[in-house]
Amino acid sequence: MFKIGELNQYLTCGLCRGYLYEASTITECMHTFCKNCIVRHCMEVSLHCPVCSILIHPTDPFVHIRLDRMIQDIVYKILPSVADTEIRNIEKFYEAHPEVEPKDIQDPPPKPRVSPRDKDVPHPQCEPALISLVLEADGPEAAHVDKLEKKFVRVVGTATVDNVCHFLRKKLNLHEQKQVELYCCGDSMSRETCTLQDIHDRFYTDQENLILLQYRISDFD
Known part of the structure; x- marks a missing residue:
């Protein structure tokens, strides 16, 4: 209750x-x-x-x-x-x-x-697929990185890596001198321009739209 x-x-x-x-x-x-x-x-x-x-x-x-x-x-x-x-x-x-x-x-x-x-406005035949994200801190500095209050996020598959990085910056209140790096299955996603659905199709074979993304916070070089 x-x-x-x-x-x-x-x-x-x-x-x-x-x-x-x-x-x-x-x-x-x-x-x-x-x-x-x-x-x-x-x-x-x-x-x-x-x-x-x-x-x-x-x-x-x-x-x-x-x-x-x-x-x-x-x-x-x-x-x-x-x-x-x-x-x-x-x-x-x-x-x-x-x-x-x-x-x-x-x-x-x-x-x-x-x-x-x-009711008279044409709409797509189907809405974009939803992706379930699991966002976890990673790297040698992970113990010192602020953790998200909720690491599970549900977003549309058309969202991009940049969208996720921007979301993390907002949620973690990062200073402008900090950068966010994303990794999926050990590969860096930070410079990717693809969508989350593209990432899922590349790294996962299951039908469930679930992606584990690890993030690292560092200073800009």
Whole structure:
């Protein structure tokens, strides 16, 4: 048993302060918001993350904003009433706007759904695959390197090595004179420009999208 208040910081949107709906994560910093909230923020307020102020993208922020099925599934599992409430709101919307063609909303979906305003916008046939990362400190200085509070991270497979390095710099509060080096199966990934899915396909033969990445923190030469 646990108090739901202890988990609110992980289940709520940093903009509307409500429980996440159509959870969408910024791949540059891994902060999550309701889809409509972060889209409105980017279009009307700023191209920077509303939590950490990192630049999402200089021209097209939606390149780095992805639906986060894992977090949304957790919200629905812990708080099934969230899905029920949203469905009632959608029903009320269609009742108030009979000119809009209703969607099938009989059952609460287990995964994020396309909002009514996006129903006519073409979407890819499938979302990018998710990769589970295990991030561990490595090297002779590992004992003196700050450890991540949570070493397990779930990201889209299209994220790059640079994205992971940037994430580590933020989470470990590294000074600008420090550099992050990543290794997978003993090979350096620091100068790679490939995606995490490419790394998985190169080093792993199993079907589970899981990658162990080791990081080393050092001074720039």
